[in-house]
Amino acid sequence: MAGGVICHQSIDEFKRDENGLLRENLIIKGNNLIALHSLKEQFRGQVKLIYIDPPYNTGGSAETFTYNNTFNHSTWLTFMKNRLEVARELLKADGMIVVAINDAEMFYLGVLLDEVFERENKIGVVCIRHHPRGTTQSSFFSTVHEYALFYAKDTERVTENFRFETDDVEEEESFIRGREDATPETRPNLYYPIFYNPVTEEITLDNKGDDFIQLLPENRNGMRTWKLVKESFLAELKEGKIEVRKTQNKYEIYRKIVREKNKAKTMWTAPRYDANHHGTGLLKKLFDGQNPFSYPKSLYTVLDILKLTTGADDVILDFFAGSGTTGHAVLELNKQDGGNRQFILVEQLEEHIAVCKERLEKVIEKDENIKTDFLSCELMPYNAVFMDRIQSAQSTEELLEIWPDMSKDSVLKWYVKPNRPEDAAAHFIAINDVEKQKQLLAELLDKNQLYVHLSEIADETFQVSEEDKTLNKMFYSKESQ
Numbered sequence: 001m002a003g004g005v006i007c008h009q010s011i012d013e014f015k016r017d018e019n020g021l022l023r024e025n026l027i028i029k030g031n032n033l034i035a036l037h038s039l040k041e042q043f044r045g046q047v048k049l050i051y052i053d054p055p056y057n058t059g060g061s062a063e064t065f066t067y068n069n070t071f072n073h074s075t076w077l078t079f080m081k082n083r084l085e086v087a088r089e090l091l092k093a094d095g096m097i098v099v100a101i102n103d104a105e106m107f108y109l110g111v112l113l114d115e116v117f118e119r120e121n122k123i124g125v126v127c128i129r130h131h132p133r134g135t136t137q138s139s140f141f142s143t144v145h146e147y148a149l150f151y152a153k154d155t156e157r158v159t160e161n162f163r164f165e166t167d168d169v170e171e172e173e174s175f176i177r178g179r180e181d182a183t184p185e186t187r188p189n190l191y192y193p194i195f196y197n198p199v200t201e202e203i204t205l206d207n208k209g210d211d212f213i214q215l216l217p218e219n220r221n222g223m224r225t226w227k228l229v230k231e232s233f234l235a236e237l238k239e240g241k242i243e244v245r246k247t248q249n250k251y252e253i254y255r256k257i258v259r260e261k262n263k264a265k266t267m268w269t270a271p272r273y274d275a276n277h278h279g280t281g282l283l284k285k286l287f288d289g290q291n292p293f294s295y296p297k298s299l300y301t302v303l304d305i306l307k308l309t310t311g312a313d314d315v316i317l318d319f320f321a322g323s324g325t326t327g328h329a330v331l332e333l334n335k336q337d338g339g340n341r342q343f344i345l346v347e348q349l350e351e352h353i354a355v356c357k358e359r360l361e362k363v364i365e366k367d368e369n370i371k372t373d374f375l376s377c378e379l380m381p382y383n384a385v386f387m388d389r390i391q392s393a394q395s396t397e398e399l400l401e402i403w404p405d406m407s408k409d410s411v412l413k414w415y416v417k418p419n420r421p422e423d424a425a426a427h428f429i430a431i432n433d434v435e436k437q438k439q440l441l442a443e444l445l446d447k448n449q450l451y452v453h454l455s456e457i458a459d460e461t462f463q464v465s466e467e468d469k470t471l472n473k474m475f476y477s478k479e480s481q
């Protein structure tokens with residue numbers, strides 16, 4: 001069941017790579033389950049990272065299930081399961097998914113991910129201090145953290161080393177192996193003289209005369225060995241890694257080493273993960289002091305996740321896009337490392353889509369080093385149009401006006417008889433409660449038909465324009481038209 005798409009820009013040709021894969025940044029408005037099925041046509045097995053920050057099902061004001069705001073626990077799990085199963089199909093063989101979550105559903109989400117992705121493919125759970133001041137609502141603990149659950153499609157295929165570039169450290173160490181068992185007798189091939197000229201600073205294994213000082217691996221415990229055999233020593237000398245330094249009338253040999261980058265730790269406590277400063281605060285700065293979105297993630301949380309899990313040309317998908325932090329982080333990381341990562345964002349709420357687009361436009365506009373853009377698309381709303389009209393109606397009269405259009409142009413549930421609106425109207429008016437009337441009217445719509453499915457685009461009922469039909473053909477075909 002792939003949904004149709006409409007794009008808001010007029011497009012002559014989509015950018016594609018040599019294999020015909022669509023290489024455009026996309027922002028898609030629509031229900032993410034349908035969007036995932038639509039994306040499957042193009043992106044099955046192509047996405048390197050899926051990052052999602054779903055509604056946490058805490059029931060607070062942060063909840064954003066507009067059509068579904070009374071989710072109970074098991075409904076939430078089913079909602080997630082349906083999406084995770086399709087999401088998995090989109091991942092590359094070496095792809096990964098990272099899901100943000102808090103204590104409310106953490107255990108259940110973990111079990112669900114174990115089931116959908118299999119336990120062996122769990123990469124790890126990172127605890128992120130996103131709210132250092134702590135929550136105040138709870139009677140018990142003041143919570144400062146949330147989680148990011150990392151799973152691979154197949155851990156054996158993952159090639160990333162889970163080290164942060166910035167943790168790379170260059171250090172120096174003595175060239176003498178100090179261990180007691182490292183003696184000239186036990187390791188003769190590590191014991192040889194090295195010659196040094198203090199004037200020219202030449203270091204050599206050949207005795208070139210009186211201007212050279214002979215150095216041996218001796219420390220205060222007696223004669224030891226060097227750390228490398230002659231051949232390796234000469235190789236490092238050539239690379240400029242060997243140095244002689246004078247300390248207290250003694251010449252000592254040092255060797256530069258790059259200490260292996262540290263593996264990323266599972267506890268992320270740095271100030272950059274504070275969602276208030278680097279999520280809400282950052283958005284406020286971009287939106288001239290206004291606060292356009294509740295509870296965005298810190299840009300740096302998503303940036304660090306991208307650093308650990310993606311390479312320069314990867315496709316990144318976020319199907320709970322919200323204010324578009326993931327898109328922003330992709331742009332930022334590409335700027336930092338010259339990469340060409342591509343983002344696909346899905347969001348169903350009009351007001352969130354608006355924030356997301358404006359945010360990314362501003363980020364691109366303000367930074368001359370970011371030379372990219374995005375396409376804004378929409379799953380073709382069909383019954384969704386009526387859903388919106390019902391939701392924004394204020395009175396019984398308004399609702400009654402929607403009915404004739406709806407009976408004619410929407411896909412109703414099979415048991416609704418559109419040709420008997422007159423009888424129904426009297427009962428409808430008698431309910432005398434606008435909210436109940438809205439629910440009743442919405443009930444009649446077939447929710448499986450909120451969006452036009454790709455296979456039905458040619459159907460006259462949907463009155464899809466020729467232009468949109470062509471666009472859909474272009475979108476779903478693997479080759480440029």
Ligand SMILES: C[S@@+](CC[C@H](N)C(=O)[O-])C[C@H]1O[C@@H](n2cnc3c(N)ncnc32)[C@H](O)[C@@H]1O
Binds near residue numbers: 031055065296
């Ligand atoms: C917690 S927010 C994500 C915030 C985002 N990480 C950020 O930093 O801005 C979850 C988002 O998912 C959207 N959403 C919820 N259910 C959805 C659905 N079924 N389809 C598409 N979007 C949905 C909500 O409207 C909301 O914007």
